[in-house]
Amino acid sequence: MHIIAFSNQKGGTGKTTCCVNLAAALVKLGERVLLVDLDPQGNATVSVGIKLNPENPTLSEFLLGQVRIEEVMVDSYLGDLSVIPSNPDLAHVEVELLSESKSQFFLKKTFENYREVINSFDFVMIDCPPSLSILTINGLTASDYVIIPVLCDYLSLEGLSHLLDTISEVKKRLNPSLDILGILPNMIDYRLKITEESLDLLKKEFGKKLFKNGIRVCSRLRESPSFGKAIFDYAKYSTAVEDFLNLAKELKRRVK
Numbered sequence: 578m579h580i581i582a583f584s585n586q587k588g589g590t591g592k593t594t595c596c597v598n599l600a601a602a603l604v605k606l607g608e609r610v611l612l613v614d615l616d617p618q619g620n621a622t623v624s625v626g627i628k629l630n631p632e633n634p635t636l637s638e639f640l641l642g643q644v645r646i647e648e649v650m651v652d653s654y655l656g657d658l659s660v661i662p663s664n665p666d667l668a669h670v671e672v673e674l675l676s677e678s679k680s681q682f683f684l685k686k687t688f689e690n691y692r693e694v695i696n697s698f699d700f701v702m703i704d705c706p707p708s709l710s711i712l713t714i715n716g717l718t719a720s721d722y723v724i725i726p727v728l729c730d731y732l733s734l735e736g737l738s739h740l741l742d743t744i745s746e747v748k749k750r751l752n753p754s755l756d757i758l759g760i761l762p763n764m765i766d767y768r769l770k771i772t773e774e775s776l777d778l779l780k781k782e783f784g785k786k787l788f789k790n791g792i793r794v795c796s797r798l799r800e801s802p803s804f805g806k807a808i809f810d811y812a813k814y815s816t817a818v819e820d821f822l823n824l825a826k827e828l829k830r831r832v833k
């Protein structure tokens with residue numbers, strides 16, 4: 578079992594898109610996956626077609642120890658993909674966490690309390706919010722690996738060093754076993770000159786840590802969340818299907 582956080586404090590780099598579709602790709606390859614939506618926006622929850630009623634418990638109650646994992650975990654339409662969903666209440670929990678001691682360890686603790694259930698999955702994928710907030714720190718503290726989706730442009734690369742500093746702080750102080758599984762170039766558009774330049778820069782800076790299989794820009798990826806479907810079930814002949822399957826295979830080789 579491997580726990581992987583998708584993190585980048587910059588919004589719109591494809592954390593949710595890559596987390597959800599990579600989870601679906603792993604399911605296609607026969608893995609059992611738990612998707613944990615750590616963003617109060619609940620984008621990952623909606624993207625796999627989960628519609629919550631007000632009485633459904635979410636990650637908020639789970640983090641605060643008010644419900645058991647069996648009560649909060651829901652099955653998605655993709656058989657082997659289970660989800661711990663979120664809604665905007667998580668933003669309030671974030672404020673509550675700030676006044677708690679050991680606030681960085683809440684997610685890790687809840688996972689530890691249900692080790693048997695967690696261990697029954699091959700992968701736990703955590704979709705972090707676009708910030709370096711206490712929620713993101715909880716995600717990084719509970720994970721074995723972090724995947725960093727980046728766009729191939731100047732401003733995206735600019736923000737990376739700040740994120741890398743945070744990750745090494747977390748590794749030093751909170752979670753010594755945290756590793757960067759890979760930097761993931763997303764929305765690759767080979768028609769743009771900046772793309773090649775950015776990929777070269779990333780390659781120079783990160784070497785083997787850069788995923789060989791990035792995700793090309795694919796308009797179908799923008800549409801699929803509103804249908805509550807992963808790309809495989811929304812546009813099975815799109816470039817994104819090919820890209821996510823190749824990426825999932827590379828990921829499996831990396832975690833071995």
Ligand SMILES: Nc1ncnc2c1ncn2[C@@H]1O[C@H](COP(=O)(O)OP(=O)(O)O)[C@@H](O)[C@H]1O
Pocket residue numbers: 587588589590591592593594595620707763764765792793794795796798799800
């Ligand atoms: N490879 C891609 N091709 C086209 N659109 C993409 C791609 N990856 C992400 N998007 C779109 O970009 C926007 C931001 O992606 P999202 O996954 O929500 O980013 P984040 O979770 O990092 O904020 C969304 O509208 C998403 O559909």
Ligand SMILES: [Mg+2]
Pocket residue numbers: 592593594616620705706707
């Ligand atoms: Mg997101």
